[in-house]
Amino acid sequence: MAGDTISKLTHIECSICGEHHDPEAVQTICTTCGRALVARYDLEAAKATLTREALGQRVASMWRYEEVMPIRRREHIVSLGEGMTALLATPRLGARAGASDLWVKDEGSNPTGTFKARGISAALSKAVELGVTEVGMPTAGNAGAATAAYAARAGIAAHVAMPADTPAAMMDEVRTYGGSLKLIDGLISDAGAWIADQAAERGWFAMATLKEPYRVEGKKTMGYELWEQFDGRLPDAILYPTGGGTGLIGMWKAFGELEAMGLIGSERPRMIVVQSEGCAPIVRAYDAGADRAEPWADATTIAPGIRVPVAFADDLILQAVRESNGDAITVSDNEIRNAILEVTRAEGIDVCPEGAATFAGMQKLIAGGRLDADSRIVLFNTGTGLKHPELRVTA
Numbered sequence: 481m482a483g484d485t486i487s488k489l490t491h492i493e494c495s496i497c498g499e500h501h502d503p504e505a506v507q508t509i510c511t512t513c514g515r516a517l518v519a520r521y522d523l524e525a526a527k528a529t530l531t532r533e534a535l536g537q538r539v540a541s542m543w544r545y546e547e548v549m550p551i552r553r554r555e556h557i558v559s560l561g562e563g564m565t566a567l568l569a570t571p572r573l574g575a576r577a578g579a580s581d582l583w584v585k586d587e588g589s590n591p592t593g594t595f596k597a598r599g600i601s602a603a604l605s606k607a608v609e610l611g612v613t614e615v616g617m618p619t620a621g622n623a624g625a626a627t628a629a630y631a632a633r634a635g636i637a638a639h640v641a642m643p644a645d646t647p648a649a650m651m652d653e654v655r656t657y658g659g660s661l662k663l664i665d666g667l668i669s670d671a672g673a674w675i676a677d678q679a680a681e682r683g684w685f686a687m688a689t690l691k692e693p694y695r696v697e698g699k700k701t702m703g704y705e706l707w708e709q710f711d712g713r714l715p716d717a718i719l720y721p722t723g724g725g726t727g728l729i730g731m732w733k734a735f736g737e738l739e740a741m742g743l744i745g746s747e748r749p750r751m752i753v754v755q756s757e758g759c760a761p762i763v764r765a766y767d768a769g770a771d772r773a774e775p776w777a778d779a780t781t782i783a784p785g786i787r788v789p790v791a792f793a794d795d796l797i798l799q800a801v802r803e804s805n806g807d808a809i810t811v812s813d814n815e816i817r818n819a820i821l822e823v824t825r826a827e828g829i830d831v832c833p834e835g836a837a838t839f840a841g842m843q844k845l846i847a848g849g850r851l852d853a854d855s856r857i858v859l860f861n862t863g864t865g866l867k868h869p870e871l872r873v874t875a
């Protein structure tokens with residue numbers, strides 16, 4: 481579909497120093513202070529057309545929230561049908577943990593099998609709109625797979641760097657979609673350094689988590705969908721398997737936009753970070769009352785999406801958790817393994833290890849009196865279990 485979108489994008493703003501940046505130029509991080517940039521919209525104008533009635537008539541993907549998406553021309557939207565995933569009531573799973581109003585937002589049905597599709601669809605669309613033809617992506621696995629797929633969809637080149645011990649399925653995806661793949665002897669942070677170097681030398685546009693402004697815009701649509709799927713209300717608590725925090729920061733931003741448009745009040749879900757015992761920089765900072773997180777040494781966990789020793793926007797994650805009266809908790813790899821079987825067998829939802837971690841985290845929070853078992857709780861299953869043959873029952 482050609483023509484102008486009804487995007488109300490006005491400018492790009494630094495999340496820390498407030499400096500304004502041009503939305504019609506390729507942007508990475510703040511040129512003044514080096515921190516994360518975020519997109520801003522004329523929400524007064526957006527609210528005239530972004531109503532639940534209007535949304536009901538629109539495309540069944542995340543692109544239905546067009547007013548608050550950053551793309552100017554419809555032909556630039558690079559889509560494989562991402563978003564509008566199922567929000568599933570899970571009473572049988574809830575009963576196992578004493579939770580009476582438990583839901584799973586199942587992101588495993590997205591293109592390339594994870595919610596990374598949302599962020600990459602948005603970022604790549606904007607990059608295409610601004611004339612980018614070659615992108616670089618450091619990844620713990622799934623973002624690389626999504627980047628290769630969406631680059632193929634857009635007809636541009638993708639260069640992906642990931643740890644050499646990433647699950648093979650994610651490497652195979654990059655290669656199959658025609659992306660170039662560099663295996664790094666290290667973690668996503670080391671892949672990030674390699675991509676930054678190569679991008680500077682070869683002119684690639686680097687799309688590392690929160691080092692460009694638009695992946696958050698894709699992931700924020702999960703917040704809009706929760707609002708729409710719960711008939712204009714938000715849940716009481718959201719448990720989110722946290723790596724770089726794009727989705728948590730994005731949903732928090734969505735709730736702010738919804739309030740600014742008069743579509744919700746000042747109430748917010750408790751934003752709850754779930755990390756692995758072997759890599760928990762945000763939980764450690766939260767427990768210590770710190771505003772920033774120290775890098776985690778020797779990060780190790782069976783859940784690659786949350787094997788992220790350094791989150792570039794750690795302060796934005798911690799802010800959302802604190803302002804929402806949220807919480808932060810770790811789970812062990814063993815708890816994740818058990819939770820995979822509990823969720824898949826109780827509800828038939830094929831969880832990835834990161835998604836399973838949220839159920840394990842919820843059980844511990846309820847048992848410890850830190851989470852009201854009768855509140856409306858949403859667990860994020862961020863991807864499909866199919867990419868993890870190493871975690872499946874084979875005998």
Ligand SMILES: *Cc1c(COP(=O)(O)O)cnc(C)c1O
Nearest residue numbers: 622723724725726727785834862
């Ligand atoms: C990337 C990823 C995460 C972490 O997402 P962030 O928004 O970066 O915190 C969780 N689960 C899966 C499956 C992932 O691929």
Ligand SMILES: [Zn+2]
Nearest residue numbers: 494497510513
């Ligand atoms: Zn700044």
